[in-house]
Amino acid sequence: MIYPIVVYGDPVLKKKAEDIEKGSVDVKQLAEDMFETMYNASGVGLAGPQIGKAMRIFVVDGEPMDEEKLQGFKKVFINPEIIEEDGEEWAFEEGCLSIPGIRAEVFRPERIRIHYFDEEWNEHEEEFDGLAARIIQHEYDHIEGILFTDHLSGLKKRLLKSKLTNISKGNVKADYRISAPLKK
Template sequence: MIYRVQAYGHPLLRTKSVPVDAGEKGLDLLVSDLWQTMRRANGCGLAANQVGKALQLFIVDSRSTYLQQDTAARKADFEVEDTGIEETFINARICSRSERVWVANEGCLSIPGFYQPVVRPWSVEITYMDKDLKTQHRTFSGITARMIQHEYDHTQGILYLDHLSPLSRKLLAAKLKRIREGKVHTTYPLEFYR
């Protein structure tokens, strides 16, 4: 099933998500639907609260980014021998972040139409359950770590806009208002809060 993506202004995007119960009914189907919805929207990550489910659940696909990049871009965004991931993160907890940071443009399916430079740690250490509910403890870096941090923020009610300077946010106010009002066109279904 393809879900409508909650657009900027929806209160659920500002709600801290609750942990997923290991016996959560329909969890496999929800994970499958998240992947379908993300792929339909041509995204690289999606959190459950972006489709109306306030659960600590998100997915990340950095492998597609890796496959689309040329060699120079791969060197800038990925560690040697890292070819990206397609991973489900359930009840994730970031344990540590590197001191090394980098700036790259980020966008969001809930905030369509523009990208902004965001400072993020280069790597993160994270504990989570995968789609098979097996506990994982891994370290990710580069663009994969950026995607993870972006989606993890969603589960905490944080948007990438919150990482921008007050001036940058002020300059975006008119564009964000248009999104809240539903005056935006996308190739995927959006749900606006009225």
């Protein structure tokens, strides 16, 4: 099932998501639907809040970025917790399916250690670096109620204000179905 992507301005994107109780949701089906939604929108990551679900789940697949280190980097993260972030902060131009048409440089630490469950409820603790770490950090921010635009300077945010308002009204071109909070 392909969900519409919730865009900027919807309160679910600014809310800290809730842990998923084992057995309360068919996480395998939800993850499958999230991958289908993400691929339909040409994304490399998608979090629960982006499909209107305030749940601590996100999916990633870095292969479309055509980076050798990201080949086979396809995972489901349930109830994740970033335990540690370290290394040099580095800039990379990020975009977001919930903020179509806007990209900006965001600085993030180069390495993370994360604890999570997969769709089989197997427990993991792993380290990631480079673009894999960045994709995870971006999606993790979503379940914490943080958008990549929240990492930008006040000036940059003010310059984007009218574009962001248009997105929340649904006045934006996206190649996928969106759910805009202020659309008339």
